[in-house]
Amino acid sequence: MNASETHEKIKSQFPDGVVEFRSEGVIEPFIVVRPDLIREISKFISEDADLRFDYLMSLSGVDLNDGNLGVVYHLYSMQKRHRIVLKVKVAKDKPDVPSVESVWKSANWHEREAFDLFGLVFLDHPDLRRILLPDDWEGYPLRKDYKVQEYYRGMKVPY
């Protein structure tokens, strides 16, 4: 199934779930969906007999640098051999996205990483802790407006 067909399928199941679909002028087509529906949509496309997106290749946080954060899901189907990119966009001051850990276990660490580096909050995540940085680190380094802290436990940070 190609991206347009996947888009049609999602749209017929969630009539107001799709925010944007881009297939022209981009290297890979993507579908922007409503953040509050991401878990339902993920569950649907992973279980639907024609789609079967069973493999989450990558989950990336992005700072869109316009007051919003994004989450990008690169998905693949081992059974059907097709792929799709899903995106959601949330405001930086309320970065809440439902976790898709219950659909793909690989999302567990990817979401922790996005929480760690971007401050994205994944709702209902079973274990949302920092993963790469120390637990008591301040701020989210991959945000574009990140300022590094002056001292960390008495050690000067900026070199």
Next chain:
Amino acid sequence: MAELRTEEMVLNMGPQHPSTHGVLRIELVVDGEVVVDAVPHIGYLHRCFEKHAEAMNYQQVVPYCDRMDYLSSMSNDFGYVLAVEKLLNIQVPERVEYIRVIMTELQRIASHLVAVGTYGMDIGAFTPFLYCFRDREMILDLFEMTCGARLLYNYMWPGGLSHDIPPGFVEKTKAFIKHFRPTIKELNNLLSYNEIFVKRTANVGVLPAEIGINYGASGPTLRGSGVKWDLRKDDPYSVYHKFDWDIAVGTGEMGTLGDCWDRYMVKVWEMEQSLRIIEQAIDNIPEGDVQSAIPKRIRPAAGEVYVRSETARGELGYYIISDGTQNPFRVKARAPSFVNLSLLPEISRGYLIADMIAIIGSVDIVLGDVDR
């Protein structure tokens, strides 16, 4: 006599522990000798690769890719330059493609030799480790004569290579293949089918295929569970489609499908397959200039790509967003070790503490790749 205490105990393994192959801490919850839960704690080697990448131009990112998975630097560079080339929409000369494939496959052998050798050492077999490092040395010599570096090469550049292959490279590579084929048999006699080794690794750390897929496992970790899945064949890139070779998968020969022995053995079989690819490529390298397609300045149009390639450890994906300037807007590296390690709790529960050593080694993580 005081009553025997029977509650669960928390045991820290690492961060400094020989079997963790770097700085990894695993918080084990044990009931006597039995592992109830294993929680990996990572980040000790975090070097902010993604943050660094945003502050540099596209060419300058390559050396940082080297340093992620330091045992297979060539493969890391390969994935990155593929992504940048797709973003720029440029074709590289066929000669470059051939040399890249040869280097990556040599690197795969070198990396698997470390994995296999140190794995034997974890289990208690010291000699195979020395054999493996002796042979790996020959590959490092080949890299050294090509680009001067033995570990971190900065060899593949967007659009080309830093150096052409030097005179004598083809002959030396052939000599290596001739030497190495019999050594694999020797390794099998010494280690793979050694009874003690089999007893320690068979039926331990069993990973069922569907759980592996759900956890996003890839590379030998997933193939060990019998999934015939290799990006070089299933999502072909570069010139891999031109060569004739097979995907090695676990068979459950010694115990259960997807156990530690299967994951180990897939690596041994893969080395043979890599030899086959190199053999076919080395005699057919087309003529050409390896630097003719290197762009002077890299300034891709705004856009984004996700490109994945098969490293020694599995699927390495680069998600690069360009905003039209000379620095990438965002570079995300989807590291195979990071994802493979996340399933460790799943395959450790119910086994003994001593089995943990076998299980960690069989997943073959490189902490530089996990922490980036």
